Amino acid sequence: MPLPVTYADVAAAAKHLEGAAHRTPVLISTTANEMTGAQVFFKAENLQRMGAFKFRGAYNAIAKLSPEQRKRGVLAFSSGNHAQAIALSARLAGIAAVIVMPSDAPPLKLAATRGYGAEVITYDRMKEDREALAKKISDERGMTMIPPFDHPDVIAGQGTAAKELIEDAGPLDYLFVCLGGGGLTSGCAIAAHELAPNCKVIGVEPEAGNDVQQSFRKGEIVKIPVPVTIADGAQTQAPGLLTFAIIRELVSDIVTVSDPQLIEAMRFFVSRMKIVVEPTGCLAAAAVFNRLADIKGKRVGVIISGGNVDPAALGRWLA
Protein backbone atom coordinates (compact mmCIF):
# COMPACT_ATOMS: atom_id res chain seq x y z
CA MET A 1 0.00 0.00 0.00
CA PRO A 2 1.47 3.41 -0.91
CA LEU A 3 2.13 5.71 2.05
CA PRO A 4 -0.31 8.62 2.52
CA VAL A 5 2.50 11.22 2.31
CA THR A 6 5.50 11.21 -0.03
CA TYR A 7 8.81 13.03 -0.13
CA ALA A 8 7.39 15.19 -2.93
CA ASP A 9 4.82 16.45 -0.40
CA VAL A 10 7.61 17.33 2.05
CA ALA A 11 9.54 19.14 -0.69
CA ALA A 12 6.38 21.06 -1.66
CA ALA A 13 5.84 21.99 2.01
CA ALA A 14 9.41 23.31 2.16
CA LYS A 15 8.57 25.62 -0.75
CA HIS A 16 5.45 26.92 1.06
CA LEU A 17 7.47 27.52 4.21
CA GLU A 18 10.26 29.44 2.48
CA GLY A 19 10.35 32.93 3.90
CA ALA A 20 7.66 32.11 6.48
CA ALA A 21 9.30 29.60 8.82
CA HIS A 22 12.78 30.08 10.26
CA ARG A 23 15.45 27.77 8.97
CA THR A 24 16.44 26.92 12.54
CA PRO A 25 20.11 26.33 13.36
CA VAL A 26 21.79 22.97 13.78
CA LEU A 27 23.70 23.12 17.07
CA ILE A 28 26.65 21.03 18.14
CA SER A 29 28.18 20.59 21.57
CA THR A 30 31.59 19.07 22.30
CA THR A 31 30.34 18.08 25.75
CA ALA A 32 27.36 16.25 24.23
CA ASN A 33 29.69 14.46 21.82
CA GLU A 34 31.99 13.41 24.66
CA MET A 35 29.07 12.31 26.83
CA THR A 36 27.56 10.12 24.13
CA GLY A 37 30.60 8.98 22.15
CA ALA A 38 28.74 10.07 19.03
CA GLN A 39 28.68 13.11 16.75
CA VAL A 40 25.39 14.77 17.65
CA PHE A 41 23.55 17.37 15.54
CA PHE A 42 20.70 19.16 17.33
CA LYS A 43 17.98 20.73 15.16
CA ALA A 44 16.82 23.63 17.34
CA GLU A 45 13.07 23.87 16.67
CA ASN A 46 12.70 25.51 20.08
CA LEU A 47 13.90 28.55 18.11
CA GLN A 48 11.17 28.15 15.46
CA ARG A 49 8.41 30.78 15.22
CA MET A 50 5.98 30.45 18.15
CA GLY A 51 8.56 28.21 19.78
CA ALA A 52 7.98 24.80 18.21
CA PHE A 53 8.10 22.81 14.96
CA LYS A 54 4.27 22.82 14.93
CA PHE A 55 4.40 26.06 12.96
CA ARG A 56 5.63 24.03 9.96
CA GLY A 57 2.65 21.70 9.71
CA ALA A 58 0.06 24.34 10.59
CA TYR A 59 1.39 26.85 8.07
CA ASN A 60 1.61 24.23 5.33
CA ALA A 61 -1.95 23.02 5.96
CA ILE A 62 -3.25 26.59 5.78
CA ALA A 63 -1.20 27.36 2.67
CA LYS A 64 -2.94 24.48 0.91
CA LEU A 65 -6.51 25.62 1.60
CA SER A 66 -8.72 26.58 -1.34
CA PRO A 67 -9.87 30.22 -1.70
CA GLU A 68 -13.33 29.13 -0.53
CA GLN A 69 -11.90 27.48 2.60
CA ARG A 70 -9.79 30.56 3.32
CA LYS A 71 -12.88 32.74 3.34
CA ARG A 72 -14.41 30.65 6.11
CA GLY A 73 -11.26 30.21 8.21
CA VAL A 74 -9.85 27.37 10.29
CA LEU A 75 -10.55 25.68 13.57
CA ALA A 76 -8.37 23.67 15.93
CA PHE A 77 -8.79 22.19 19.37
CA SER A 78 -5.65 22.20 21.44
CA SER A 79 -4.29 23.79 24.57
CA GLY A 80 -0.71 23.37 23.46
CA ASN A 81 1.66 24.33 20.69
CA HIS A 82 -0.73 23.37 17.90
CA ALA A 83 -3.13 26.10 19.04
CA GLN A 84 -0.48 28.77 18.82
CA ALA A 85 0.80 27.39 15.52
CA ILE A 86 -2.66 27.58 13.94
CA ALA A 87 -3.33 31.02 15.42
CA LEU A 88 -0.08 32.48 14.09
CA SER A 89 -0.32 30.79 10.68
CA ALA A 90 -3.90 31.97 10.23
CA ARG A 91 -2.91 35.52 11.10
CA LEU A 92 -0.05 35.42 8.59
CA ALA A 93 -2.44 34.10 5.93
CA GLY A 94 -5.00 36.78 6.83
CA ILE A 95 -7.75 34.29 7.65
CA ALA A 96 -9.95 33.72 10.70
CA ALA A 97 -9.08 31.08 13.31
CA VAL A 98 -11.06 29.62 16.18
CA ILE A 99 -9.20 27.65 18.82
CA VAL A 100 -11.20 25.48 21.20
CA MET A 101 -9.42 25.21 24.56
CA PRO A 102 -10.36 23.93 28.01
CA SER A 103 -11.41 26.77 30.33
CA ASP A 104 -8.76 25.64 32.83
CA ALA A 105 -5.88 25.87 30.29
CA PRO A 106 -2.87 27.81 31.60
CA PRO A 107 -3.70 31.56 31.42
CA LEU A 108 -0.37 32.14 29.65
CA LYS A 109 -1.41 29.83 26.81
CA LEU A 110 -4.89 31.33 26.49
CA ALA A 111 -3.31 34.79 26.35
CA ALA A 112 -0.64 33.75 23.84
CA THR A 113 -3.23 32.21 21.52
CA ARG A 114 -5.46 35.31 21.73
CA GLY A 115 -2.33 37.43 21.27
CA TYR A 116 -1.82 35.83 17.86
CA GLY A 117 -5.28 37.07 16.93
CA ALA A 118 -7.31 33.87 17.20
CA GLU A 119 -10.78 33.69 18.70
CA VAL A 120 -10.56 31.37 21.70
CA ILE A 121 -13.68 29.42 22.66
CA THR A 122 -13.39 27.67 26.00
CA TYR A 123 -15.21 24.59 27.23
CA ASP A 124 -15.62 22.80 30.52
CA ARG A 125 -13.36 19.76 30.47
CA MET A 126 -15.59 17.92 32.95
CA LYS A 127 -18.93 18.55 31.23
CA GLU A 128 -18.36 19.08 27.51
CA ASP A 129 -16.95 16.92 24.74
CA ARG A 130 -14.43 19.06 22.89
CA GLU A 131 -14.67 17.17 19.60
CA ALA A 132 -18.44 17.50 19.51
CA LEU A 133 -18.10 21.20 20.30
CA ALA A 134 -15.44 21.72 17.65
CA LYS A 135 -17.59 19.90 15.10
CA LYS A 136 -20.60 22.04 15.98
CA ILE A 137 -18.60 25.24 15.48
CA SER A 138 -17.06 24.06 12.23
CA ASP A 139 -20.51 23.02 10.92
CA GLU A 140 -22.08 26.35 11.89
CA ARG A 141 -19.30 28.48 10.46
CA GLY A 142 -18.03 26.22 7.71
CA MET A 143 -14.52 26.38 9.13
CA THR A 144 -11.91 23.79 8.17
CA MET A 145 -10.69 21.75 11.12
CA ILE A 146 -6.93 21.19 11.19
CA PRO A 147 -5.89 18.33 13.49
CA PRO A 148 -2.57 18.41 15.37
CA PHE A 149 -0.94 15.39 13.72
CA ASP A 150 -3.12 13.04 11.67
CA HIS A 151 -3.33 15.09 8.47
CA PRO A 152 -1.23 14.72 5.29
CA ASP A 153 -0.35 18.43 5.00
CA VAL A 154 0.57 18.62 8.70
CA ILE A 155 2.81 15.54 8.39
CA ALA A 156 4.48 16.91 5.24
CA GLY A 157 5.13 20.26 6.96
CA GLN A 158 6.71 18.62 10.00
CA GLY A 159 8.98 16.59 7.71
CA THR A 160 10.71 19.77 6.57
CA ALA A 161 12.53 19.88 9.94
CA ALA A 162 14.43 16.67 9.10
CA LYS A 163 14.91 17.78 5.48
CA GLU A 164 16.72 20.92 6.66
CA LEU A 165 18.70 19.03 9.30
CA ILE A 166 20.06 16.50 6.80
CA GLU A 167 20.76 19.20 4.21
CA ASP A 168 22.73 21.19 6.79
CA ALA A 169 24.42 18.43 8.82
CA GLY A 170 25.03 15.91 6.03
CA PRO A 171 24.08 12.23 6.07
CA LEU A 172 23.09 10.71 9.42
CA ASP A 173 23.26 7.19 10.85
CA TYR A 174 20.48 7.87 13.33
CA LEU A 175 17.71 10.39 13.70
CA PHE A 176 15.94 10.67 17.09
CA VAL A 177 12.55 12.39 17.09
CA CYS A 178 10.22 13.51 19.92
CA LEU A 179 7.01 11.52 19.58
CA GLY A 180 3.44 12.33 20.66
CA GLY A 181 0.80 11.48 18.04
CA GLY A 182 3.47 10.95 15.41
CA GLY A 183 3.15 13.88 13.00
CA LEU A 184 6.74 14.97 13.51
CA THR A 185 8.13 11.43 13.52
CA SER A 186 6.29 10.31 10.40
CA GLY A 187 7.15 13.45 8.44
CA CYS A 188 10.80 13.28 9.48
CA ALA A 189 10.95 9.56 8.61
CA ILE A 190 9.72 10.33 5.09
CA ALA A 191 12.40 13.01 4.65
CA ALA A 192 15.16 10.82 6.13
CA HIS A 193 14.16 7.83 4.01
CA GLU A 194 14.71 9.95 0.89
CA LEU A 195 17.75 12.03 1.87
CA ALA A 196 19.67 9.56 4.06
CA PRO A 197 18.33 6.10 3.15
CA ASN A 198 20.60 4.30 5.63
CA CYS A 199 19.54 6.48 8.54
CA LYS A 200 17.67 4.69 11.31
CA VAL A 201 14.78 6.79 12.63
CA ILE A 202 13.96 6.32 16.32
CA GLY A 203 10.82 7.79 17.90
CA VAL A 204 11.08 8.74 21.58
CA GLU A 205 8.04 8.78 23.88
CA PRO A 206 7.61 9.48 27.59
CA GLU A 207 7.73 6.24 29.60
CA ALA A 208 4.21 6.82 30.94
CA GLY A 209 2.80 7.58 27.49
CA ASN A 210 4.12 4.80 25.28
CA ASP A 211 0.99 4.39 23.14
CA VAL A 212 2.95 4.41 19.90
CA GLN A 213 5.58 1.98 21.21
CA GLN A 214 2.82 -0.43 22.24
CA SER A 215 1.07 0.01 18.89
CA PHE A 216 4.37 -0.47 17.01
CA ARG A 217 5.09 -3.72 18.84
CA LYS A 218 1.57 -5.07 18.51
CA GLY A 219 1.23 -4.09 14.86
CA GLU A 220 -2.08 -2.35 15.49
CA ILE A 221 -3.20 0.88 17.16
CA VAL A 222 -3.31 0.59 20.96
CA LYS A 223 -5.15 3.26 22.99
CA ILE A 224 -3.98 4.10 26.54
CA PRO A 225 -5.46 6.32 29.29
CA VAL A 226 -4.24 9.96 29.35
CA PRO A 227 -0.63 9.56 30.52
CA VAL A 228 0.79 11.44 33.50
CA THR A 229 4.10 13.02 32.48
CA ILE A 230 5.75 16.44 32.40
CA ALA A 231 5.99 15.98 28.60
CA ASP A 232 2.65 17.71 28.04
CA GLY A 233 3.06 17.79 24.25
CA ALA A 234 3.21 13.99 24.15
CA GLN A 235 0.19 13.12 26.30
CA THR A 236 -1.52 11.46 23.36
CA GLN A 237 -3.54 8.30 23.88
CA ALA A 238 -2.98 6.70 20.48
CA PRO A 239 -1.16 7.32 17.20
CA GLY A 240 -3.19 8.49 14.21
CA LEU A 241 -4.22 6.25 11.31
CA LEU A 242 -1.91 8.05 8.87
CA THR A 243 0.98 8.59 11.27
CA PHE A 244 0.90 4.96 12.41
CA ALA A 245 0.88 3.65 8.84
CA ILE A 246 4.02 5.68 8.09
CA ILE A 247 5.76 4.90 11.39
CA ARG A 248 5.22 1.14 10.96
CA GLU A 249 6.84 1.29 7.55
CA LEU A 250 9.74 3.72 8.04
CA VAL A 251 10.68 3.90 11.73
CA SER A 252 13.29 1.46 13.12
CA ASP A 253 12.33 1.54 16.78
CA ILE A 254 10.47 3.43 19.48
CA VAL A 255 12.09 3.95 22.87
CA THR A 256 10.98 5.72 26.03
CA VAL A 257 12.53 8.05 28.61
CA SER A 258 11.46 8.96 32.15
CA ASP A 259 10.49 12.39 33.51
CA PRO A 260 13.73 12.60 35.56
CA GLN A 261 15.69 11.95 32.34
CA LEU A 262 13.78 14.80 30.67
CA ILE A 263 14.69 17.12 33.55
CA GLU A 264 18.36 16.13 33.25
CA ALA A 265 18.24 16.98 29.54
CA MET A 266 16.56 20.35 30.24
CA ARG A 267 19.34 21.07 32.72
CA PHE A 268 21.99 20.17 30.14
CA PHE A 269 20.43 22.47 27.54
CA VAL A 270 20.21 25.41 29.92
CA SER A 271 23.59 25.03 31.58
CA ARG A 272 25.76 23.76 28.72
CA MET A 273 24.10 24.89 25.50
CA LYS A 274 22.32 28.02 26.83
CA ILE A 275 18.96 27.15 25.33
CA VAL A 276 15.50 26.74 26.86
CA VAL A 277 13.78 23.50 25.87
CA GLU A 278 10.37 22.34 27.11
CA PRO A 279 10.06 18.82 28.60
CA THR A 280 8.50 17.33 25.45
CA GLY A 281 11.24 18.96 23.40
CA CYS A 282 13.84 16.98 25.38
CA LEU A 283 12.50 13.49 24.53
CA ALA A 284 14.85 12.76 21.62
CA ALA A 285 17.88 14.28 23.32
CA ALA A 286 17.26 12.35 26.56
CA ALA A 287 17.29 9.08 24.59
CA VAL A 288 20.65 10.03 23.06
CA PHE A 289 22.14 11.24 26.36
CA ASN A 290 21.16 7.90 27.89
CA ARG A 291 22.46 6.00 24.83
CA LEU A 292 19.28 4.07 24.20
CA ALA A 293 20.66 2.87 20.84
CA ASP A 294 24.10 1.81 19.62
CA ILE A 295 25.25 5.31 18.67
CA LYS A 296 28.96 5.07 19.50
CA GLY A 297 31.00 6.64 16.71
CA LYS A 298 27.85 7.44 14.73
CA ARG A 299 26.45 10.63 13.20
CA VAL A 300 23.28 11.27 15.16
CA GLY A 301 20.53 13.81 14.47
CA VAL A 302 18.30 14.99 17.31
CA ILE A 303 15.17 17.08 16.86
CA ILE A 304 14.69 19.51 19.73
CA SER A 305 10.98 19.98 19.13
CA GLY A 306 10.00 23.00 21.22
CA GLY A 307 10.85 25.53 23.90
CA ASN A 308 7.53 26.70 25.34
CA VAL A 309 7.87 26.20 29.06
CA ASP A 310 6.60 28.25 31.96
CA PRO A 311 9.72 29.91 33.45
CA ALA A 312 8.54 29.26 37.02
CA ALA A 313 8.02 25.56 36.31
CA LEU A 314 11.42 25.38 34.63
CA GLY A 315 12.96 26.96 37.72
CA ARG A 316 11.30 24.39 39.99
CA TRP A 317 12.46 21.46 37.86
CA LEU A 318 16.02 22.73 37.71
CA ALA A 319 16.24 23.67 41.41
Ligand SMILES: *Cc1c(COP(=O)(O)O)cnc(C)c1O
Ligand atom coordinates in the same frame (compact mmCIF):
# COMPACT_ATOMS: atom_id res chain seq x y z
C1 LIG B 1 3.28 18.35 19.53
C2 LIG B 1 4.63 18.24 20.05
C3 LIG B 1 5.36 17.03 20.00
C4 LIG B 1 4.76 15.76 19.45
O1 LIG B 1 4.51 15.86 18.08
P1 LIG B 1 3.60 14.79 17.34
O2 LIG B 1 3.56 15.24 15.93
O3 LIG B 1 2.25 14.81 18.00
O4 LIG B 1 4.25 13.46 17.52
C5 LIG B 1 6.66 17.02 20.44
N1 LIG B 1 7.22 18.13 20.97
C6 LIG B 1 6.58 19.31 21.05
C7 LIG B 1 7.28 20.46 21.63
C8 LIG B 1 5.26 19.41 20.59
O5 LIG B 1 4.61 20.57 20.68
